[in-house]
Amino acid sequence: MSEIDTAEPARRIDSAEPARRIDTAEPARQINSVAIIGAGTMGAGIAAVSAKAGCRVLLLDVDEAAAQRALDGVEAEFGGLVSIGTVADRLDDIAGYDWVCEAVVEDLATKRELFERLETARSDGSVISSNTSGIPLRQISEHMSERFRRDVAITHFFNPVQVMKLFELVPGEDTEPEVIDAFARFGAERLGKGVVHAKDTVNFIGNRIGCFFMLSGLHMAKPFLADGMTQETVDAVLGAPVGLPPTGLYGLIDLIGLDVMELVGANLAQNLPAGDRGLDFAEFPAAEQAMADRGQLGRKTGGGFSRRIKLDDGSRSAETFDLVREEWRPAAQPDLGGVPADLGEVLFADSPQGELARHIFGGTLAYAADLVPEIADDIANVDNAIRWGFNWVHGPFEMLDHLGPARVIEFLRSVDAPLPAMLATLEASGRSTFYSRGADGNRWQLMPDGAVAPVVS
Known part of the structure; x- marks a missing residue:
């Protein structure tokens, strides 16, 4: 890999x-x-x-x-x-x-x-x-x-x-x-x-969560694309509105390469524990697998999900590989009409963009909240890994605090979704957030056993 x-x-x-x-x-x-x-x-x-x-x-x-x-x-x-x-x-x-x-x-x-x-x-x-x-x-x-x-x-x-x-x-x-x-x-x-x-688990912290976002995103975006949402819109929703870099989903995979992601998926399939949600997404959807098979890997091959072509007049034009029709088309402007301006609020929006964000980004937050203490002893190591490795504005637990954990828990219960382990721990502890500030200004974090401990920096 x-x-x-x-x-x-x-x-x-x-x-x-x-x-x-x-x-x-x-x-x-x-x-x-x-x-x-x-x-x-x-x-x-x-x-x-x-x-x-x-x-x-x-x-x-x-x-x-x-x-x-x-x-x-x-x-x-x-x-x-x-x-x-x-x-x-x-x-x-x-x-x-x-x-x-x-x-x-x-x-x-x-x-x-x-x-x-x-x-x-x-x-x-x-x-x-x-x-x-x-x-x-x-x-x-x-x-x-x-x-x-x-x-x-x-x-x-x-x-x-x-x-x-x-x-x-x-x-x-x-x-x-x-x-x-x-x-x-x-x-x-x-x-x-x-x-x-980190702990000695497959893909450690950063790639365990970051690759779940990418691989699950390829699968979860499919019904939205079939209903007419463009890949440009998917990338735009999974960028600044949720505190991620502008590459979004497809742009990030183009940067990394489908060949790398295919090897990542194979490693996950072999080493993830039984019952892990990541096993559902270890293999590519059919269109992405066909891209990988013919060497359409991303930037390293001149194009994956997107490319720039040189026109007869010397200018360049952006194109997108349409995953529904499986052919190249001119790049389109994203539709952000259903995206509120405030960071993260798209997760609660009653719109196709909101539903997409909940499934892919919200699903990644839930996945991360279920991995402590499996992949790390505390939440601060998880947040640091994702911010420093994937350049999110907030790590998963910081983002849950930003959204309001009680609000997230209420939504999960409204759709009969199970509470991830650390959200259940937070609720049982009676605390309202994963992080807090002490009287001396030091930052404290909720631990997997429900106690609090200082964040070491």
């Missing part, structure tokens, strides 16, 4: 909230040098930000030309900190580095084979990680040595690494706390990332 690319961010690293900090006076392990295996988009990005942070970097790939291209992308003033080579020639050199980071193709067998080689070459006291975007660590660690299981974690960056704030950190069952402390400190203090602590 390839990395999810949510480029065109609504906010940059330097404008996001403060990153989580680990307060350890004398950390047991420190990261001052990084060896990265895999010089693709993600490996190159990790090399660039690590060098910019002042780290000595070794970047290896099976193809030295790929490593050289990655080095060429490092800012000139930091390029001197990066050395490159091939896995065949320089693998033993990783012994001189504090952190060994795997960033190769999203294939479990490939990762396992590589980690067996890395484990024999790295030095005692080093930490090791995978940048996988969705393969559970327990699968990678199976049958590996005790030292590996003690020193390993998932360190998942979002693409482009130089821009996106999110840094998901996932321990294994046997990972030493000092290893997680080292990664968290390095991510927050050296790289300036927002560290999110």
Whole structure:
């Protein structure tokens, strides 16, 4: 599975909230040098930000030309900190580095084979990680040595690494706390990332929820398209009116690529727990599957759901691939006549646009509210992951607070929908919102057991 690319961010690293900090006076392990295996988009990005942070970097790939291209992308003033080579020639050199980071193709067998080689070459006291975007660590660690299981974690960056704030950190069952402390400190203090602590579940936090939005959206939009709603309207409704980037649904998938989303769906189908709603949407609808099969993948192939074509006079014209007729047509203006101006109010609008928003965006909020504590110990990690990784204005629980949880609960009961776990917990607690401010101004959050705890930043 390839990395999810949510480029065109609504906010940059330097404008996001403060990153989580680990307060350890004398950390047991420190990261001052990084060896990265895999010089693709993600490996190159990790090399660039690590060098910019002042780290000595070794970047290896099976193809030295790929490593050289990655080095060429490092800012000139930091390029001197990066050395490159091939896995065949320089693998033993990783012994001189504090952190060994795997960033190769999203294939479990490939990762396992590589980690067996890395484990024999790295030095005692080093930490090791995978940048996988969705393969559970327990699968990678199976049958590996005790030292590996003690020193390993998932360190998942979002693409482009130089821009996106999110840094998901996932321990294994046997990972030493000092290893997680080292990664968290390095991510927050050296790289300036927002560290999110996730659990070892498929797709972790950001992609578990973000991919549910995309894959369920493809299915749930079908009846609206059949009734005459345009894809342009779908994207417009699932953008600013609900606090999402202007790419909406189809524009976001065009950016990522149908090939990536197909692999995501296959991974979810294999690893989601029984009964998870995401299983209903793991496969593409027929029209989208046909697009993927013929290589109509998105921006990377010159067009997916939309494209721009050059006319005879040299100008360009926007076109949309109509999913009902399965043919290209001129792009249309979206119809936002049934969309109230206030953020989120479309979810309660008595209009086709409101119904669409309730099914797709509202369904994603409900899905997220049912995943704690499965994917994270608290709601703040979930909200941070979605804001920092997918550039939502509010994370799912922040958005529920904005809408008014009591109002949401009343609506769910009016349509005989089950209450997601955290909404049920909120109702039972007698509290009115998931977040609150204490007398000292500090922010508090509702925990899965109904207690409240401070939000750590």
